[in-house]
Amino acid sequence: AQSVAQPEDQVNVAEGNPLTVKCTYSVSGNPYLFWYVQYPNRGLQFLLKYITGDNLVKGSYGFEAEFNKSQTSFHLKKPSALVSDSALYFCAVRASSNTGNQFYFGTGTSLTVIP
Amino acid sequence: NAGVTQTPKFRVLKTGQSMTLLCAQDMNHEYMYWYRQDPGMGLRLIHYSVGEGTTAKGEVPDGYNVSRLKKQNFLLGLESAAPSQTSVYFCASSSTGVRGPKNIQYFGAGTRLSVL
Numbered sequence: 001a002q003s004v005a006q007p008e009d010q011v012n013v014a015e016g017n018p019l020t021v022k023c024t025y026s027v028s029g030n031p032y033l034f035w036y037v038q039y040p041n042r043g044l045q046f047l048l049k050y051i052t053g054d055n056l057v058k059g060s061y062g063f064e065a066e067f068n069k070s071q072t073s074f075h076l077k078k079p080s081a082l083v084s085d086s087a088l089y090f091c092a093v094r095a096s097s098n099t100g101n102q103f104y105f106g107t108g109t110s111l112t113v114i115p
Numbered sequence: 116n117a118g119v120t121q122t123p124k125f126r127v128l129k130t131g132q133s134m135t136l137l138c139a140q141d142m143n144h145e146y147m148y149w150y151r152q153d154p155g156m157g158l159r160l161i162h163y164s165v166g167e168g169t170t171a172k173g174e175v176p177d178g179y180n181v182s183r184l185k186k187q188n189f190l191l192g193l194e195s196a197a198p199s200q201t202s203v204y205f206c207a208s209s210s211t212g213v214r215g216p217k218n219i220q221y222f223g224a225g226t227r228l229s230v231l
Binding site: 009042045103107108 | 148171
């Protein structure tokens with residue numbers, strides 16, 4: 001079965017400091033991994049994805065994620081956090097079947113950047 | 116650029132009432148999805164569709180039905196609402212790669228449903 005785990009419900013970081021939001025996954029076959037961000041009262045917005053290729057993936061708003069196959073992790077990172085980065089972050093994995101593609105989301109991590 | 120539009124934005128139902136949530140996308144995407152978001156549980160897939168006239172069950176399909184009569188619309192129905200269906204519902208669409216980046220989901224703003 002496909003699944004993702006986000007071990008931290010809440011992450012606090014000071015503005016200007018680097019941030020990491022953790023995600024581990026369990027998939028059969030090659031992993032298709034994603035990060036989305038959700039601002040209050042809004043739908044999710046795509047940040048970045050890993051399909052194949054370089055283990056370091058760059059995405060929107062200065063975010064990047066590192067794919068680590070041996071640790072089955074796909075952690076989201078940013079070198080210098082902004083207050084505007086405060087939001088809810090979701091990791092997701094794609095699963096394919098004979099009825100089409102499904103996406104499984106983690107439980108989300110609330111990021112607070114402290115001025 | 117409307118993207119994905121959900122109606123209504125808010126609704127309050129009594130137990131046993133029925134309703135339909137409408138999702139419309141103007142990106143000509145093949146795939147459409149319905150999720151529910153509950154505190155501490157993330158997003159869970161209810162039903163999805165890979166094209167007009169086709170639907171499939173997701174993780175939590177019980178108590179819901181869907182229809183996709185037109186490519187741009189995906190309807191989610193609750194025949195007899197229960198308090199356990201109180202949630203925020205999100206619709207999303209994605210392309211197979213023909214008309215946009217593959218595998219990226221575009222979400223609507225959500226429908227907040229309370230069942231009393």
